[in-house]
Amino acid sequence: MGKTLSTPDWLSHLRQDAWFAFEKQGLPTTRSEDWKYTSLSSLKEFDFRATDAPRYSWPDPVITQVKSALKERSMDGQHKEIRLVFIDGEYCAALSDTVLATPAQSGVKVLSLGQTLKDLPQGLQKPLETFHSQSEDGVKFLNTACFKDGAVLRVSPNQSVSSPIHFVFVRTADTAKSAYYRNLISVEKGAKAQVVETYLGLDSRASQQVTNSVTQVSLEESANLELIRIQLEAPSGCFLGDLRVNQEKNSEFTGHWVSLGASLARNETRVEFQGEGSTASLNGLYFGKEKQHTDSFVLIHHASPHCNSHQKYKGVLDGSALGVFSGKIEVALDAQKSNATQVNRNLLLSKQAQAYTRPQLQIHADDVKCSHGATVGQLDDQALFYLRSRGISKDDSRRLLTEAFAGEVLDQLKNDTLKAQIKIDFAARLGRVS
């Protein structure tokens, strides 16, 4: 349980408390409304405490393997971007680049959580305790009890970081079954940054692995953050992600969620508007084939007036995959002039694929604009015939149309390099479309 980190007392208590809560409640079941379509019963026998002792060093072949995977994704340091790399739950200093002393990045402090706990743990107490007090279920308790490492980013007031900051979480064929991460991002008053979280599974034959990752974001007044999260776990992997965003007034958050890997993937996103005039735009693309199960859960809490939230999630489901989207919008009594939109579109590529879409609106204020729309459909026959009538094969035509469907979400990404990379990832996972 992370005892091996240099642990302040408050953290030991917090972890203990969280572990007790987990032992008492266990994992959420489908009886819980928020987990209705996603069962964790396949993890019943899973030993969540079985994490190896920290070592912070890896055999050469592992380093080489991770290195070449990073290179493939242009994250090998060629672009002079800040990069934190984690392997199987732990920070890997050898592959990371935390100081790139260009003037534009002088206001950026980025460290591993392990290092932060050692050097300046005081600042961590509040966010970690807040998360625990707001934890809804066993998955979150487990994270607090067991997190070993993660990334800590602070952007000083009025700093604008133009190049993206990368957090890369790699799974190898390591014996460690669980990897727990806790990331803390705070963008201070008037500052601006872009962060990319990549979850990468390298061994397709690996036995069951669970990645449980929590990212807490705090945006001060007029702060701006774009956070891109890409889930590419190995086919046998299980990904449990949790993102919490607190927005003070006039702040802007843009979140992109791309879920392509893992046999079971659940990602939760919660946005809390704590001040007026803020905007959150959430884009999501989830893909599943064979027996993949993917679940995107969103909760936007309009606690303050004059805030805007926009959700656009698209699902592509092939084989006998199942995709779930739950989008909750809560508008508090005094959150007048709230503007909330939600769109969820699902494309089924096979007869066995399924999609569940659940818009939930709880509106207590009376002067608000809320809209939502959900569809589940197939490729358009006419478009398909049009492409084929020009000589493009049926498979290629289906692929073109599917990529176009997904592209509508991916095109929201402003970073062209990243957009191109994710399109390649999507095309690769999509494979042959028949």
Add this chain to the structure above:
Amino acid sequence: MLSIHDLKAKVDGKNILKGLNLEIKAGEVHAIMGPNGAGKSTLSNVLAGRDVFESIEGKVTFQGKNLLDLEPEARAREGVFLAFQYPVEIPGVGNLYFLRAAVNSVRRSRGQSELDAMDFLTLAKQKMRDLQMDQKFQERSVNEGFSGGEKKRNEIFQMAMLEPKLCVLDETDSGLDIDALRVVADGVNRLRSSERSFLLITHYQRLLDYIVPDYVHVLADGKIVKSGGKELALELEKKGYQWVGQKETNG
């Protein structure tokens, strides 16, 4: 080049084509005219391979091959091109990206080398200029947000790029003003050659002022009821389709 023998097609329990015969030789331009509901668009859909028919009977031979056995993409690769009456909008698929995929797919099947991005773009720009198409067509998605006239021009542009052997134009004149019609007709006329044949499907004689056919056929109630030279179109324009129908019943 194309030989249609006793073609019958049924949709939703209704017989639309009821034994159609047509013979088109290389280099010829044929026009098929007829009233609404005669089966004009059905004929173009059958030729292109649209899979909406309950049953199709008869024989369609294209350059010695049984066309009805081929998938739509195989027909395109053999050299059949349909300019659609209502081209679909395909958001997210780039107009030129799509067309390059199509051109190269056709070229591969003919044993020709693929065009690289630069060569393709040079060729595409040339053809777009010929058709007075705005360069904005390059960046946009297939037909998305195109006006009716722009969509029709885009069809002819694709036709020019794919260099088919048989071009079927389904109501290409509908929705075009006179200037656009002239541009489109010029584009078609530029493609006329002794190797390439055309089948113009139209309701009005107007198109045939600009693309002058060798033969005109009248399609009524699923059959060709009258055939003649280009003067037949003018006669139809004057007397209406009623005239052919009358003649048919009386005679």
